[in-house]
Amino acid sequence: MAYIFPEKIFPSALNHYLRCPFKFKCHNDKDIKAVFIETPQSFVGSVIHSVLNDFFDIKKVPINKRKEEDLRSMVRHAWARMPKDNRSNEYWSAQERRELFGSLEQERAFGIGAIGMLSNYLRKADLSIVPLSLEDWMECDINGFKIAGRIDRIDKDSDSAISIWDYKTGKLPYKSSVEKIIEEDLQIPFYAIIASYLNPFAEKIRAGLIYLKYSKVYDIVWNKEKIKGLEKKVINVIKEAKSDTALLPKINRLCSYCEYLDVCPEKDNIPLKNKKVDEVDW
Ligand code: SF4
Incomplete structure (x- = not known):
């Protein structure tokens, strides 16, 4: 190590x-x-942070224009310009986005969800x-x-x-x-x-x-x-x-999601998240 x-x-x-x-x-x-692996949820999270950053930046959206701002356009704009990672100046291509989300329909559904989330928050937020x-x-x-x-x-x-x-x-x-x-x-x-x-x-x-x-x-x-x-x-x-020179493992409720589970000395003592399910038979 x-x-x-x-x-x-x-x-x-x-x-x-x-x-x-x-x-x-x-x-x-x-x-x-562990290396960061993008998921549909993390992609949406980055888009939303980017839109809110622009929305509250008075150089981009003056305070008196915030109410009229078209969130749908802002989300679309940010969505198409998401960098592949923090150090990259390349954007995700349309094809790569389809693969990340599984299909164009699913990508669209996540996009509509992001617009809804932002509208929901900004409707009640202090825009001044x-x-x-x-x-x-x-x-x-x-x-x-x-x-x-x-x-x-x-x-x-x-x-x-x-x-x-x-x-x-x-x-x-x-x-x-x-x-x-x-x-x-x-x-x-x-x-x-x-x-x-x-x-x-x-x-x-x-x-x-x-x-x-x-x-x-x-x-x-x-x-x-x-x-x-x-x-x-x-x-x-x-x-x-x-x-702390021992840095020992401590089993906790999030262990089954841990990215270091494979190298964890307690691996065999951690309950699996996919518990056996007996489906109903009626
Ligand atoms: S799986 Fe192991 S390393 Fe990960 S949080 Fe649990 S005890 Fe710690």
């Missing part, structure tokens, strides 16, 4: 550690790290906001560690308050509040800490997740003192991960 503790720490990596130290180890091993940043990569140093992430949107709410938003295109979380979500997912604290460092004027930070399909928002407001507390928590987890 070629495991190296990362120089720059992203929330997804630390979440791996919280869930399973062995998964964190695999994720930071260049010989084992002025973002400070959109989908920017950001980072800061905390206690000698560099933490980083790509924050979907930061809004300036007043001279002393900002909001940080992350768009979700999947299912609603199991947890019912941000307090419960952050027990095992440090993405929101990461973003709040970074945004607080980069926007020192902000005494209050609203941080939240927007589940577009359901127009559901999970949010919380933190002051600087609370952000300092979150920072301590994140530093402690980073220190623990760095000093």
